[in-house]
Amino acid sequence: MEPKWLQWGKQLQAIAQAGLTYSKDVYDLERFEDIRKLSMEIMSEYTKMDTTSIRELFANETGYATPKVDIRAVVFKDEKILMVKEKTDKSWALPGGWGDIGLTPAEVAVKEVREESGYQVKAVKLIAVMDKKCHPHPPSPYHVYKMFLQCEIVGGEAKEGIETSSVEFFSADALPPLSIPRNTESQIQLAFKHLYNPGEAVYFD
Template sequence: MARIEHFNNPNAPKPSSIVVAVTVFVQDEQGRVLLIQRTDNGLWALPGGAQDFGEYIAETAVRETREETGVEIEVTGVVGIYTNPNHVVEYSDGEVRQQFSICFQGRYVSGEPTTSDESSAVRWVTQDELDEIPINPSMRLRINHGLERRSHPYIG
């Protein structure tokens, strides 16, 4: 299913749902950030996805990272909570979601970056490379907050 990200777009469609979702900020020993290139829109992003029934939200972060990247992580904290009503995601099936995402801090445990149905590429990205790849502004904000190692989670 294709998706279009609308960020501060006054002509964006009105949202029809809010779904609890996560993203995960993980760095390796060299300080590189684990990113995927999404198959649904071609943009680079932190791994993540929607919470399943019967699942703790931290379990969602671990599962989604494993499914999308092949990397096992441990949740170590919260980078922030992202609920910008001016960020909506329009899906090809007609659903339009208002942004609601908890970005977790994760610690790399094991595994090698491996693609999935949701990721056409997976790799560790240096801070210098971040400006060279297409990333949605909302996702870039989460990455920046993760790199800043803020003392308190972002709430916005």
């Protein structure tokens, strides 16, 4: 679903990053740096961002390029789903964020729910592993895998966090304005599908 120019820019960036990491020849290093500059020019042309900002955003990593992992917690109460209002875009999302080094996906989900909503939960089921480019999110400079883990409340109470301004539960037919970079309506509806059909298979891609 993402535009071709974004695919090309990210692929060129990944090639350049790997080349700059593993190449020893000075001329090859120059060529890979040229490829990195070309990827930034593509991004700059279509996003209207300056190349310095783009370098800081997505062309500043080293080592072999791999996807980032975004983990979202799916928490139900009385057949309604837990969502938090993000301070950055004033829209609603499932609690979650980037995976943390040293923590399992389940541990990240539990931590994010506690920090963003105040609830204590335990992770009980993997719902989906999605490639962000295959779903109707806005274009992203990173290649992202999204993991959705169903969790059960074991304690705590609603409490806004540093990044969230409100905590509420919503029914499937009355969802609030969503933070589309974080989650889409189809993803929320998939979560409800697992609520109503506990034997539903894990979705991937």
